[in-house]
Amino acid sequence: MYKNKTVNWLACFSLLSLCLGVAQAAVSPQEAEALKGKLTPMGAERAANADGSIPAWTGGFTQVPAGFQNGHRNVDPFAADKPLFSITASNMQQYADKLADGVKQLFKDNPQTFRIDVYQTRRTAAAPQWVYDNTFKNATEAKLEGDGLIVKGAYGGVPFPIPKTGLEVHWNHLSLWRGESTHSKYKVWTTTADGKQVLATAAVDEAQYPYYYKEGSVATTPDPEYMLAIQATYAPAFRAGEALMLHSGFDYVKGRTLWQYLAGQRRVRRAPSINFDTPNVVASGVNFIDENFGGVGSPERYDWKLLGKKEMYIPYNDNRLLAHSDQDVMGTRHAKPEMMRWELHRVWVVESTLKPGKRHAVPKRMYYYDEDNWGSAIMDGWDAEGTLWRTSMTTPFVAPDIPATVNYCTSFFHDHRTKAWVYNCALGDAGNDQYSTAERRRESFFSPESLTNQSAR
Template identity: 25%
Template sequence: MNKMNIKTLLIAVIASMTVSLSAVFADGHKYTVTADNMSEHSSMLTPGMMNMFSAYPDTFKMNVHANGGDCTLDPDVAAISQTNGTMVNDNEGIEVPNVGQVPFPDPSHPQHYMWNYRMYAGTVSAVDRVQTSVYVKNDGSLTIGQQETSISFPTNPRTKTMYADNNLFALFMQKNLGPPRTAGTVTLVHDFIDSYVQPRKAWQYSPATRRVRRAPDITYDTLTTAGGGIVTVDSYGGFNGAQDKYDWKYEGKQTMIVPINNDDLANNAIEDVFTPNHPNMDMVRFEERDVHIIHATLKPGQRHLYASRTFYFLDGQPGMLVYHDAYDDNQDLMRANFQTTVAGNMGGIGLTDTACNVQGEYTMDFATRAYAGTNLFGPALSPRQTVYNGEEKAVSFYTPDGLRRYAR
């Protein structure tokens, strides 16, 4: 065979390989996990996700892509986050070298991961937004809500307003815009870093009574208004509030299939995303990433809807939460939650292009076969731009009187 023929043959072979590879990657992902091949990937799946394959074998799947971009910390926050802080008061409080830093840039204790995630919201000074919630019944019918929310984080170095209480982590005001049965309900929360010293304070305005009342039960396993009866208050935002009801255990680092870089969910209409039983899995993007696994077991004598819970945090900073499995008293899996993450502003303003942001929280309830999407953001879901690090509300806004004025 002469050189020209050999060259022609090589070109043909390479061209054939290119066509074949193009066919494999034409739809944008490397491989798909289904109920049929789930066992081949079980080491990279949470119990919650494996249960989803069992519950919905004909529709649940995971399209796994090549790894995309990594989210990063705000440079100003990263610069001051060089040294670990210390947990105090039975690990319910923290003391850190720099106000506003990541508490534990080199985590060595299971609760360090919880603290890093819980305090991540404070890497911005203020948030002004309208988020969407969707509850999907087992028959596929949708209940759509929206919540207008303002939050200030006094611990952020950019925060201009001065607060006398250094233990104050967040001031939170939320007005329900819908659905009609909850429209007009307004909730004010003062959230503290150290709940051992100062438990959360909350007030709520009811349009039925036109009164503002203290709401001491906006904590732990109280059910949220937007979650359709399957999302607890301390699952809002992935996890928030006191950690004192549980004993915490680190269960290692592992490569798993996780939802990340989920711009499709932010850019598609509710009716296209929220299909029966679970979100439209053609729109959920997964990658293989290292995660840290933290398991929480209810302490003796404590009460909570969830007897145990397992959290899965992305390796590195900012250590976003990607999964949360919740178990009942019999250690049966009650609910599986996954959080979808994007980089940048999702149609908002005030963040760097590589800042990590939660696009939404999706909670599947196995008993009712219903699910909820909460804290949903994106151009197709938010009626106006979210503003980060923008103008802060006056201190008087986050008071019971301010709540009353805002509600009316």
């Protein structure tokens, strides 16, 4: 059961708005005042839940560890915490109402090895004050146009901190706060059902987020891009020298722009077909492009229905993954349970179903978005026969120097049919380059000409 009558009203309003094809208006100034009291500055419920198992939000986690060096994320600030209890295949039903279907399937498929260790809930999500200030402005000014594919009137904060539709929640996820400019070095591992581990990609990623340039505004930057990124592959050997460049903005009527550099061709080319359910070459085709990072790319092929909010066990504050080598993290059919931290959090629940006349290999998905940082925590997907097929789980980590709880990075994907799985954006082997803030580059750095020059070197 979902949480209250307000949630049910929101779901009906969401469905009606989408069916009518109307633009979703911003909330009233009176509603926005909740961001200064009842709600956190980012739009989550500020208060604890009824029994205190989810504490009140008190500002997030902004305490930078002594001796911290930029790029070092291998210090777990909560290493002394012990599990409150564990969920196993034998007691799963006791907690079933707080588990996603994909997580339940992992218990069924791996009854002897899969386990969830539940820890004290720590509401670590935080952002600078200027992000909070922009979020407050967005609440009364941001709106959706173009059947929900265009965001207008938002800048530098959560676009829709008091969401009324499923698409608004999803846009919050796409544009979530994770810093202004970042650098990371990561690996993508695929594992077969029999436990064979294969390095699919090792890459360096340079990214920045014009939407979050501190000095900007809606007036000066009316159509910002929420991500510019270049991924340069250096291993395995047969893929070394490849590169991808992405420009993602707030207008999916125009579409996002992606370029690809193939070392053998020695040129950069537009790659509009790398989208939706295109097999993801970065993960050797085990998952689809739009399953990365909890769901990316245009939402145009689906109808999005806001079902409300509920309490769920989700991966959270998983700095432990960064403090251990990738090999230490990976088990045979899933991550080793002792390496994962799960917590109870409130999540927004959104169902996406394929629009009539549209095509996608996954016609139905359920998303669970963390209320505090807006990132998609778990995404389940069903096939055309209604059988649960695919599950993605993000594993956010604390970065108090930014400050942020970074959601768009480390994650896991499971194919319930083949039992193959992916450890995506693994940072345990990255040394000093796990996830660092970086000096903002000229935006010309993220141009096809620049990509050609970088790749040729």
